[in-house]
Amino acid sequence: MMEGTRQYQLEVKISPDKLEAGIILRAEETELEHILITETDVYKALQQHRVSYGIRKDAVSNLCMMPQKFLNVLLNVASGEPPVNGVDGSIEYPYLASVQEEDGPKEMEDGRVDFYNLTSIPNVAKGQLLARKKPATAGKPGTSVTGEPIAPKAGKEPVLKPGKNVVQNQERTMIYAAIDGQVSFTDRDKMNVFPIFEVNGDVDFGVGNIDFVGTVVIRGNVLNGFRVKASGDIRVLGSVEGAELEAQGSIEIKSGIVAQDKGSIKAGHNVQTSFIQNANVTAGNQVIVSQSIMFSTVRAGKQILCNGAKGIIIGGVLQAGEKIAARVYGNTSATPTILEVGVKPELRQELASIQKDLQNVYENLRKTDQGLGVINQILQVSGELPADKRLMQVKLANTRLVLEKEVKNLESRKKEVEAELVGEVPAAIEVYTCMYPGIKMTFGKLVHFIKHEYARTRFMVLNGEITGATLM
Structure with missing residues (x-):
């Protein structure tokens, strides 16, 4: 463009996402005081680049009135409307409202908690609604500075996974119980209802080994050398010694595991207990411990959480696909402890x-x-x-x-596995109070040895290295 013999150029820049447009005034500094830019010139330059939406009239006026202020400076002159992405769908579990009121141990007159005489087990009735799918939303389209619609990212649809003894409605949006029993989530988050087998005391020579197609509730302890196998959940209201427990669903042990390096605990979904000592524990999803994990081998497909009031991990080998979290790791004696996260080899x-x-x-x-x-x-x-x-x-x-x-x-x-691998979150090891020396961390193939104390730190892989950042 020219004003008399004075030359200048209006260079239009559009952002890659087409949500912003700017103008750069190109001219010699010595020519600036002689240049006259009209709004018509600016709109013509924008029109040549098809910029038509969200134009800021104040910015155009400022450029025309004070061109010397914007020499070789990118001035934002148009803003599009970004799309509003859809919200992921979710799954609601209506049956929990009724069972949570009944579930849990009762406090006795002397203040102690009675884990051995629960008055009820959280059951569901045939025909009861167990799960309801809340669909994802599509989102709202945006508009680019060139006036074109920008498609939003649709929310991710949840997947109901019916297992055994449940039925779905025709639209596949709800799951109902087909029998009376207890809800159990098994491997790959399938929802089942299983009948219940109850043992009113210990699993000992008077009871023998148990292999039940359903959920097993043991109101006492599981002693050394015995075996309990269930296609649903296993709930132990006492403790577990060096025994073998295997459940396709979850395993809950109220009073902890003292295995003396014997037996094993294996669950397709979660393992939840108060403490783990000298044991071998495996869960397809989470291992949740309220007090301590000591000198044990613990594996979880997703997370190992030991973040209760004490929440201490000492010794042993812990492996998790996504995260290990605890209040304290190791001790002042630098007891060797191995933490491995970030890979789902299986x-x-x-x-x-x-x-x-x-x-x-x-x-x-x-x-x-x-x-x-x-x-x-x-x-x-x-x-x-x-x-x-x-x-x-x-x-x-x-x-x-x-x-x-x-x-x-x-x-x-194949689609299920690929979706789970794509959905992997960045692996982390979280320290809520203190981590002592003697810890060996492994993130995939990366290894890091802890040589001094850390407080309130999250360890992750950043730019190919294991890096610690302060937890807020």
Whole structure:
């Protein structure tokens, strides 16, 4: 543009997200006092770049009145309207309102808590509504400075995962109990209702080992050498010694685990207890401990939480996919303690296995289709098939149906695993009070040894290194 012989240029810049537009005045400083910029010039420059929405008239006026102030400076002259992203959906559990009132130990007259004589177990009745899906919202579109709509990011839809002894409505938005029993979440967060088997005292020689297709409630202790297995949950109102407990759902132990390096505790969902000592504990989701974890091997698919009033971890090996959190780690004696977070090797191995299985199934499908193709050619040429070829056609057709079902199941599980891996949060180790020397941290392949005390710190991986930041 020119004013007489004076030259200047209005350079329009649009942000990558198209939500901001700016103008840079390009000119020689010696020419500025002779330059006259009109609003028409500015709007014409914006129009050439299709900027039409959210134009700030005050900014345009300021540029025209005081061009010397904006030489080689990016002046914001238009702002679009950002989209409002959708809200993720959620799952509500109406049955909890009724069971929470009944659940829990009662306080006796002397102030002690009676864990052994719970008057009720949180049951649900046949036909009771257990879960309700609250759908995600789509969000609200925005508008770019060029007047084009900007699509919002839709909220993530929740997934109801019905398990055993439950039914869904036709729209697949609600889950109901199909029998009387107790709700149990098993591996992959499937919701089930299982019947209940109760032991009114200890699991000892008078009771023997237990293997029950449902939920097991033990009102006493589980002694050394005994085994309890359940397809639902296991609830122990006393303590567990060196025994073997395995539940597809969750395991709750009121008075703690003293295993003396014997037996094991394994749950498909959560393990919750007051303390763990010299034990081997594995949970598909969370391990939640109110007091202490000492000299034990503890593994959790997602989190190990030991952040009660004491919340101390000393010795042993702890592995979690997402987070380990405690008040105190180690002691003044620098007892060796190993903390590992950030990798879900079992999921990655499963994904690799699924992909390999899918390749094999697709190859078998190809061969099956090839065989059916040959038989169809024979049928077209001769008009009928010999008995052996008819038998082969039936076998191949049945094989194809089986393979198609297998592909459907593998693809479904592949999506679940991929979604879980994509949804991984940054791994962390959180210290709420103090971490003493002697701790070995492992984040994937990165290793860090603690050589001095830390207070209120979150350890994470940042720029390829294990870094500590103060917890607020």
